[in-house]
Amino acid sequence: MKFKKKIITLLALISVVAGFGIAHNSVSTVQAKTNTTTFPKKMRGTWYAYFNKKKILKKTFTKNKEITYDTKGKHIRYLHKQPKVFPESSKKNKNWIYRSETTKVKGHTWYGINRITMQPDSTGEYYSVAKLKGNSVLGYAIAHGDTFESEDVHWYRSPKLAKKFKKTHYKDFDFKIVYNLD
The missing domain is CATH 1.20.5 (Single alpha-helices involved in coiled-coils or other helix-helix interfaces)
Incomplete structure (x- = not known):
């Protein structure tokens, strides 16, 4: 027993x-794939912003291109896989951009973009798409030094919406964050 x-x-x-x-x-x-060569689907398409009281700006994102239209014409930046070591800037790669980190700020996801002349930890551009007041809004932010802040210009899916909401500010989508790097 x-x-x-x-x-x-x-x-x-x-x-x-x-x-x-x-x-x-x-x-x-599970490690998420951070080094992608495509823009998120919700960012793709044509966006408009009302700027400087009377100027409509236009920007288009495709699967792997960012096209900006201004008074000087059309400017295309091509999205590429971010290398471990950035190559020297040249004619061949001067219009290349890379998706860098994705970060959350005040509940919104911001997608980082770096140019060939930028190192991953220096100044960078960020885009975010959010549904605000019933409309899709593309936000733009800049990180430089110890500051991360959104721009006053918001992008909409039509010129009419861009003009209608030209002076609109959105809580938690308009921000300025200063980091204490000491």
């Missing part, structure tokens, strides 16, 4: 230890 109890106790102990081992090994952290 004592032998049976010892065997049952030993089997129970082995089962518990094995169960903890299996449970512990089955939990793993």
Whole structure:
């Protein structure tokens, strides 16, 4: 009888230890893909902003291009996979941009963009798309030094909306954050 109890106790102990081992090994952290070569689907399409009291700006995102239209014409920047070491700037890559980190600020996801002349930890551009007051709004922010701040200009899906909301500010979408780097 004592032998049976010892065997049952030993089997129970082995089962518990094995169960903890299996449970512990089955939990793993999945690394999200951060170095992508496409713009998020919700960013793609044409956006308009009302600027300087009477000027409509236009910007288009495709799967891997950012096209900006201004008085000097059309400017295209091509999205590429970010290299481990940035190459020297040249004619070939002067219009290349890279998706860098994605960060959350005040509940909104901001997608980082770097140019060939920028190192990943220096000044960067960020875009975010949010549904605000019933409309899709593209926000633009800049990180430089110890400051991360959004621009006053917001982008909308039509020129009419851009003009209508030209002076609109959105809580938590318009911000300035100063980091203490000391």
